[in-house]
Amino acid sequence: MNIHTLSARMADWMADPGNNSLGPDLMLPAFDAPLLGCAAGDDPLFDFLRQDIGPDFYWTPARAFAQAFPENAPSGADLSVVSWVLPQTEHTRKAHGQNKEMPSVEWSRARHYGEKVNEALRRFVVGLFAEQGVDACAPALLPKWTRAESPRYGFASTWSERHTAHVCGLGTFGLSDGLITPRGKAIRVGSVVVRAHLTPTPRPYTRHNEWCLFHAGGKCRACMKRCPAGAITENGHDKVKCKTYIRSVTAPHVEANQLGFRVNSCGLCQVRVPCESRNPTVKRGG
Numbered sequence: 001m002n003i004h005t006l007s008a009r010m011a012d013w014m015a016d017p018g019n020n021s022l023g024p025d026l027m028l029p030a031f032d033a034p035l036l037g038c039a040a041g042d043d044p045l046f047d048f049l050r051q052d053i054g055p056d057f058y059w060t061p062a063r064a065f066a067q068a069f070p071e072n073a074p075s076g077a078d079l080s081v082v083s084w085v086l087p088q089t090e091h092t093r094k095a096h097g098q099n100k101e102m103p104s105v106e107w108s109r110a111r112h113y114g115e116k117v118n119e120a121l122r123r124f125v126v127g128l129f130a131e132q133g134v135d136a137c138a139p140a141l142l143p144k145w146t147r148a149e150s151p152r153y154g155f156a157s158t159w160s161e162r163h164t165a166h167v168c169g170l171g172t173f174g175l176s177d178g179l180i181t182p183r184g185k186a187i188r189v190g191s192v193v194v195r196a197h198l199t200p201t202p203r204p205y206t207r208h209n210e211w212c213l214f215h216a217g218g219k220c221r222a223c224m225k226r227c228p229a230g231a232i233t234e235n236g237h238d239k240v241k242c243k244t245y246i247r248s249v250t251a252p253h254v255e256a257n258q259l260g261f262r263v264n265s266c267g268l269c270q271v272r273v274p275c276e277s278r279n280p281t282v283k284r285g286g
Contacts, residue, residue, distance in 0.1 A: 022109040030114035031086035037168030037201040041079025045167045057148045068137035080198040083168035083191040087183040097271040101228045105258045108265040135195040161189040169201035174212040176223040176269045177237040184277035186270040222273040
């Protein structure tokens with residue numbers, strides 16, 4: 001299976017309202033069609049991320065694959081990584097953009113039910129490869145995937161979907177730590193590791209923050225102004241302030257006023273900003 005065939009199969013799956021919905025009681029889609037990228041399992045950036053984020057806990061593709069197939073774990077050279085971006089719909093983005101301190105119910109639904117869609121999509125992609133006799137796994141769904149503490153960056157995990165997407169040519173990071181993709185940063189992200197050789201997607205950037213207007217020219221700061229917690233400054237994203245605001249303010253709001261249960265929903269910095277739905281460093285029409 002090549003990346004184009006896989007992209008078409010995933011798009012068809014996402015087009016089914018039974019698979020892609022903002023909730024069990026709604027026909028509104030959680031996301032637009034996915035955008036895919038691919039990287040070789042031994043891409044040097046994966047090992048750089050392990051060393052940079054946490055060599056004691058962070059997985060390379062080979063380490064992740066060994067969690068799923070310990071009896072026959074290959075080297076990174078035998079693997080490929082497929083990553084995808086799920087863009088938030090215009091409906092969700094517009095609703096969320098009207099809010100300043102609390103998430104919209106549409107955004108909270110996308111955060112909860114949309115991630116259920118993403119989990120099911122991971123399983124679907126793994127199943128597509130299994131049908132062809134090809135081993136694959138979704139690192140974020142493995143039992144040993146966990147939260148961790150990075151010596152350099154604080155809150156982290158054993159496998160980062162955003163960083164994986166960056167390696168797969170799908171985007172660069174902004175001032176808020178969000179991944180700015182060709183479809184913007186109002187997104188969810190997923191990935192699988194496959195025992196196959198797929199053609200890597202060229203990375204159209206050389207710096208990890210190249211598509212952020214602030215890092216490109218020292219301007220913008222729109223995400224700073226949108227953050228109700230003051231967790232984004234010119235020095236970057238304060239994960240502690242962000243997490244505290246979500247856990248103590250927005251999650252209780254979602255439970256009391258929206259869904260009836262807690263959801264770590266916020267994402268206000270992802271809308272009403274130049275990078276909401278596009279790469280802002282590319283001129284429109286370019």
